[in-house]
Amino acid sequence: MKHLAMRHIAALMLALPLAANATTPATAPAAAAQALPSLADFFNNPEFSGAKISPSGRYLAAKLAAPNGRERLAVVDLNTNSVKSVAYFTDADVGSFRWVNDERLLFDTTDKQLGEGDRRFGAGLYAVNRDGEKFRQLANRTWQNFETGTHIKSNLLPWYTYMMGQRGAQDSEYVYVNRSVYNGPGDWGATDLLRLNTLTGHHTAIQRPPDTTGWLLDEKGEPRIATTASKGKSAIHLRDPKTGEWRMLVDFATYTGGKNAFMPLAFGPDGVFYVVAHAGRDKAAVFKLDLETAKLSDKPVVELAGYDFTGHLIFSNSKLLGVRYTTDAQGTMWFDDTMKAMQAEIDAKLPNTINLVTPPSHAETPNVLVESYSDVQPRITLVYNRETKTLNLVGQTRPSIKPEQMAQQDAIRYKARDGLQIPAWVTTPKGEGKNLPMVVLVHGGPYVRGGEWGWSPQAQFLASRGYAVLEPEYRGSTGFGDHHFKAGWKQWGLKMQDDIADGVKWAVDKGLADPKRICIAGASYGGYATLMGLVNNPDLFKCGVNWVGVTDISLMANGHWSYVSDLSDMWKEYGIPVLVGDPVKDAEQLKATSPLLQAARITQPLLLAYGGADKRVPLYHGNKFRDAIAPYNKQVEWIVYEEEGHGWALPKNRIDFWTRVEKFLGKHIGAEAKKE
Incomplete structure (x- = not known):
């Protein structure tokens, strides 16, 4: 495997400013009769995907298709519109990624040129600075040492180490990652949680309850909730941040639930614990949960007419701004008046699409990420500057698709x-x-x-x-x-x-x-x-x-x-x-x-x-x-x-x-x- 970090390259994508009256792909005028789109237009891999804005809002990271078809990781400086390819491989694609802090990214790999039966490597784990410097491998990709019975000493984490689906504190070089307990081919145990330094590779394991299957970080980016499952029973455990000790809040049947069942959602900046539960209702809703008594609030914080709640809470600068949800389509409920006004501005510029706005976690710039789509428009990614009130088109998942067709x-x-x-x-x-x-x-x-x-x-x-x-x-x-x-x-x-x-x-x-x-x-x-x-x-x-x-x-x-x-x-x-x-x-x-x-x-x-x-x-x-x-x-x-x-x-x-x-x-x- 060979990693290439390029410091000086031509632009990989164009940040194209859109004026208030600009025509986006979703509003393009009807074209003359055209040939039917090809199968490749629908079923090829996306050309651009996974855009994430940095904690400050100054940078944007995304995956782009390289000339050889491999997906690489690139970073855009939104102040200068300059672009750098910071990581790619000759034998793999960049997979999932996230910002560790404003300077550093964590990512793994996949191989989109091999089917499941031909894959011989795990996802691995890597970190790199936004300028391509200080590249470091953190977890192995190969499991050969386990299959052959040899014992290879290495400071790399084993191949069964994976990224979490949570962003963490984003204020240091540390992240939390999962390590599944591997007992042999097809035999997996509990899920460990490791605190990992992305610069040195040093890591420590968090004490956990037995049979842990999932984790939730709190408002400070620290582990606070562990979910366990064994013999058809699931339980939710709370960690004391001072002692590291765990206590069970509730247990219920894994597959059929029960009156006390809930799904952990998030901790708010004020330490409030939000969960998703039915609480005797037909439709699941968002409630607050008292951590001392494990009792739900009398009224839900968010409930959706005709749908169970699915989504996440949106935080920025230690404030709860709104909630992202899905009814028939995705949408956003803003609690913050400034965000409500910004959403209205963006919707006025992009009237024919659903426009999902994501603010940076520690905003220091006027930039927010915008993802727009409709039934006829595959997802496009833009950046909105709340001061200049301009939209920059950053990338399109399927630019060959014509909405008018x-x-x-x-x-x-x-x-x-x-x-x-x-x-x-x-x-x-x-x-x-x-x-x-x-x-x-x-x-x-x-x-x-x-x-x-x-x-x-x-x-x-x-x-x-x-x-x-x-x-x-x-x-x-x-x-x-x-x-x-x-x-x-x-x-x-x-x-x-x-x-x-x-x-x-x-x-x-x-x-x-x-x-x-x-x-x-x-x-x-x-x-x-x-x-x-x-x-x-x-x-x-x-x-x-x-x-x-x-x-x-x-x-x-x-x-x-x-x-x-x-x-x-x-x-x-x-x-x-x-x-x-x-x-x-x-x-x-x-x-x-x-x-x-x-x-x-x-x-x-x-x-x-x-x-x-x-x-x-x-x-x-x-x-x-x-x-x-x-x-x-x-x-x-x-x-x-x-x-x-x-x-x-x-x-x-x-x-x-x-x-x-x-x-x-x-x-x-x-x-x-x-x-x-």
Whole structure:
């Protein structure tokens, strides 16, 4: 591995001033008829990503694509608009990064030119000054010494050391990092917390409770909360900053929660502890928690109509300024009048986009970071100067995407057959809206939120090819209240599947979808739902696309001797029996809802794709299903990306896969099908 720190280079990106009346990508006038955007426009890696403003607000760091395709770390001096490439590698990409202080950055690596099965290195850990000086490796990338049994003495931290997702104090060369306890391949223990000097590499471990899985730093950037999990129980522990001793605040069931359950959110500048909890409500909200009594405040600090709270608090100069949240889309609630006024100024300059404003943590300049996007505009990054009231365009994730060619996305809700309201996202091709071929895109998880309003590569690609896209947030999806989540327990292939079918009927009744040209598609759980949709509703779905999909619930729960799964033993023992189905008590239900055992009932055209290195849904799932359906269905297309894991990490494979999908859909519900 070779690191290159360049002190004198040509500008890597342009900081282009935008006047108040300037035209941004989101407001560009409609162009003349143009060729369809290519698959690469949607599925290549972003050209610019991850911009973060420095604690003072004078500098901006971001990842940029180098000429050889590798992503490097660059820093912009916002006073002079000068740019420096401060770190890149010849055999890896810069991965995650964050500011240690105004002079120094911490980062790790990834490899976007290798699939999961071909990767032989960890993320490593590195630090460098904003001018490219004092580069230092802090953690190893290789795990060879563990696999061979040799003992290599080194002052580097082991490869299983990782960055935290929290910014820390940002006032010294120290940071906190995580080190997972490594017991051997596939066997991970608790998560340690280390205080690390990014200049010297010296580190000390923080005393922790047993079975720690997560940490929260307080308003001073010091460890204050530890979350533990063992035998299906989670607990929240509080650290005494004077003694370093821990005491438990509350415990609850890891996968099903309980009346005392909460999720730590943040400590305010005044030491107030904010948490996210249901507190007997259907929708989770932000509360204050009394650290002495572990009691929640009577009223929530922030609650969102129709949605569980998801987001974070925004602090600057030791003051709580506002809160970032997600409802149908992301938004910001400012408590500070100055920030409210600034948001209004920015929104007036960028009226067609959502504009997310992030102030520096220790602001000494008038600069704030602005990230703008819409359903037709991929994210762009700008810097706003609150004194001059000017915007500088810094970078675009996908500059080749033309907003005037993109499709409108709408957040809707439809009623399931038992009356439950199902949220969904509908993307309609540009200039069209009636009797269209439609793809029902089912999200994975399933116990996650599927999406939000904004530019989506998959939905926009399908819409660009003339398909309406329906993405239902079927019961069991999170983010829409406790009732919606719990209504999905043990409903794989049953009511969760009915919700998807009811969405199709809604689209047909609205005149949006042609009932004879509808395909179902999805990955992971979405792949499972694709197969069960073809089983349960052959009259609705003319074809299916399943990638990395579960093909049998019992196989997922019990595994097979021929592969190693990355599903934890605790999830299998305490989560699956309650949320999905007990392999013993619910055996008959799991048989009836097994695509593998129902394979003979699937006669529609089907595209199957799996990753050869997938540990979440191992290739065995796909192979068993392919063999089971072969005698009954001759319209099955099969592809394995040998180096890929649970999804397609490599652009070449994403492009190849969606090329196949485009041809498959065109044949069965697209232009070719319409001619028949």
